[in-house]
Amino acid sequence: MRRLGTTRRTARPARTARGRTARTALAGVACAAALAALTAVPAEARQPVHGEAHRPHWEPTDTGAPGVRFRGLAAVSRHTAWLAGTGGTVLRTTDGGGTWRDVSPPGADGLEFRDVEAFDARRAVVLAIGEGEASRVYRTADGGVTWTESFRNTDPRAFYDCLTFFDSRHGLAMSDPVDGRFRILSTRDGGRSWKVLPDRGMPAAQEGEAGFAASGQCLVSAGPRDVWLATGGAARARVLHSADRGLTWTATDAPMPAGDPARGVFALAFRDRAHGLAVGGDYRPDQASPVAAARTADAGRTWRPADRPPPAYRSGVAWLPHSRTAALAVGPTGTDLTTDGGRTWRTVSTGSFDTVDCTPDLACWAAGEQGRAARLER
Numbered sequence: 001m002r003r004l005g006t007t008r009r010t011a012r013p014a015r016t017a018r019g020r021t022a023r024t025a026l027a028g029v030a031c032a033a034a035l036a037a038l039t040a041v042p043a044e045a046r047q048p049v050h051g052e053a054h055r056p057h058w059e060p061t062d063t064g065a066p067g068v069r070f071r072g073l074a075a076v077s078r079h080t081a082w083l084a085g086t087g088g089t090v091l092r093t094t095d096g097g098g099t100w101r102d103v104s105p106p107g108a109d110g111l112e113f114r115d116v117e118a119f120d121a122r123r124a125v126v127l128a129i130g131e132g133e134a135s136r137v138y139r140t141a142d143g144g145v146t147w148t149e150s151f152r153n154t155d156p157r158a159f160y161d162c163l164t165f166f167d168s169r170h171g172l173a174m175s176d177p178v179d180g181r182f183r184i185l186s187t188r189d190g191g192r193s194w195k196v197l198p199d200r201g202m203p204a205a206q207e208g209e210a211g212f213a214a215s216g217q218c219l220v221s222a223g224p225r226d227v228w229l230a231t232g233g234a235a236r237a238r239v240l241h242s243a244d245r246g247l248t249w250t251a252t253d254a255p256m257p258a259g260d261p262a263r264g265v266f267a268l269a270f271r272d273r274a275h276g277l278a279v280g281g282d283y284r285p286d287q288a289s290p291v292a293a294a295r296t297a298d299a300g301r302t303w304r305p306a307d308r309p310p311p312a313y314r315s316g317v318a319w320l321p322h323s324r325t326a327a328l329a330v331g332p333t334g335t336d337l338t339t340d341g342g343r344t345w346r347t348v349s350t351g352s353f354d355t356v357d358c359t360p361d362l363a364c365w366a367a368g369e370q371g372r373a374a375r376l377e378r
Contacts, residue, residue, distance in 0.1 A: 058335070058349055058366060058374040061097030065089060070367035071315075072126065072216045073355045074118035078363030083373060084113035084126045084216075092144055094121050097365075097375050103144020111136065115163045115216035117171065117191075125150075125191040127163045127173060129213045135160035137173065139191040151185065151194040158183055161211035162219035164227060172246050174219045174229055177205035182229060184246045201248030206234035208261060214283070215316035215355035217267035226273045228300055232256075232264010232280065239265060239278060241300040255294050255305040256280045262287070265294075267355075269327065271319040274299050277342045279329045281313035289313040293329060295342035308344040310336040316355040321362050328376075330356045330366055 063070075063083065070091075072084025083091040083100070088108030091100040111128035118124040122143045128136040135153035140146060151173075153160060158175040165171035169190050175183035181202040185194045210233045211218040221227040229240040229249070237256040242249045256278065257263040266280035276296045281289025292314050293306040314331035329336045329345065330353040336345040353368040364376040 057377060058351060058353075059097075059377040060372065060374045061093070061100070063091055063100045063371045063373050065091065065100075065102075065371040068371050069354070069369045070371070070373060071114045071214060071354045072116040073357050073365060073367045073373075074116045074124065075357035075359045075363060075365040076118050076120060077359050077361050078375070080118075080121045081357075081365050081373075081375075082116045082118045082124050083367050084116035085367075086112055088113060088128070090116065090124075090126055090144060091373075092121070092124075097373065100373070101144070103140070105138045105140075105147035105149075108138070114161070114213040117163050117165050119165075119168045119190075123168070123190070125163060125165070125171070127160060127216075129160055131159050132156040135175070137163075137191060137194065148192075150187075150191055159210075160185070161213040162216055164219045164221045166221050166224055166227075166245065170224075170245065172219065172221075172227060174211060176210040180204050182211075182231075182240070182249075186246060197246055201242075203240065203249055203251045205231075206236065206238075209234035209238070212264060212266045212280075212283075212315075214266045217269065217316055217355065218265075220268045220270060222270035222276075223273045226270070226299065228268050228270065228276065230254075230265035230268050230278065230280070232258065232266065233261045234264075235259055237264040237280065239268065239296075239300050239303065243299075250301075252300055252303060254278055254303045255291055257282050257289055257291060263289075266313075266315045267317045267329075269317045269319055271324065275324075275341065276300060277317050277319070277327055277329075277338075278303065279310070279314040279317045279331075283313050283315070285332070293317075293336075293338075293342060293345060306338075306342055306345060308346075310334075310345045311347060316353065316366075318356045318358045318364065320364065321358050321360050328356050328358075328364060328366075330354065330368075332368075335366070 068085040070083040070085035074082040088111040115127040137151035173185040181199040184197045218230045237258040270276040281292040293309040294303045314329040316330045320326040335349040353366040356366045358364040367373045
């Protein structure tokens with residue numbers, strides 16, 4: 001529903017101690033060292049100065065699309081990432097952002113792509129948002145050389161916001177409420193075909209409640225069956241949870257700004273089926289967001305506000321790879337870091353981004369307005 005001016009990503013579960021290899025353990029040490037350096041960077045230091053290139057920072061990449069706003073981001077590795085944005089634009093890099101290839105679906109110029117889920121450098125699924133037939137899903141299996149439109153919404157009451165995948169075959173998409181309940185679309189073949197799930201197990205929506213298509217993170221999953229849905233626009237901001245791939249849901253209030261169409265939970269990230277983060281607030285630049293982040297340790301049954309939240313509205317959030325306590329949140333006014341599981345946040349950059357995603361090989365990517373895309377570098 002939320003256009004935000006027109007409102008990965010499947011969360012990757014953390015590896016258990018039993019399954020960690022020596023290589024992963026060393027990667028975790030490297031990530032911790034990078035975090036220690038990142039917290040030392042002043043908030044105003046958006047770019048490294050001469051002689052300080054060793055400090056972690058967002059390194060911009062030239063997408064060649066300055067007029068596009070990228071709210072959809074799928075980070076596959078430190079080399080490969082996909083972007084989805086306005087004007088039906090889809091870009092892909094396979095060289096760490098050195099070059100971006102325009103792989104937009106033909107005839108999609110009038111569409112608003114707000115989410116992309118990628119499995120590798122060749123396979124990806126993108127979601128276009130909007131009322132009625134503006135909500136569509138496209139799929140590619142050859143790196144964007146060809147696309148297949150696998151779903152087109154024909155219900156004028158539906159408005160699809162986000163996608164998520166449990167694995168390379170099973171995924172869901174969510175629409176704002178239809179007949180008083182959020183609508184869930186399901187695929188079992190990697191996005192080749194979709195069907196609407198029955199809504200008998202979906203709690204009733206509040207008046208005015210909807211999702212925010214702000215970063216592709218209003219619907220996220222962790223593990224083979226758990227999925228969460230973020231809401232706003234109503235009297236209470238909520239997070240809905242399903243443990244059976246979207247058949248039945250429970251709803252929990254979240255301690256985020258509410259009571260207005262511009263307020264609520266905008267993005268979620270889970271590092272496993274229990275531990276999650278929520279960010280949001282009020283996306284209007286002239287409105288304060290005193291509680292812009294919350295955390296859960298029980299799969300979303302309860303949410304606790306951050307003791308020291310980000311200073312303003314945030315639209316995207318991601319756990320750092322191989323870390324149980326560190327995560328990044330992004331928004332139009334900056335990037336924030338937590339190193340204590342979401343209890344406290346510190347602004348580490350003042351650049352504008354809408355969405356963020358991290359990969360198991362220690363890469364984090366961010367994207368946003370004016371064709372902005374960047375990778376976290378050390």
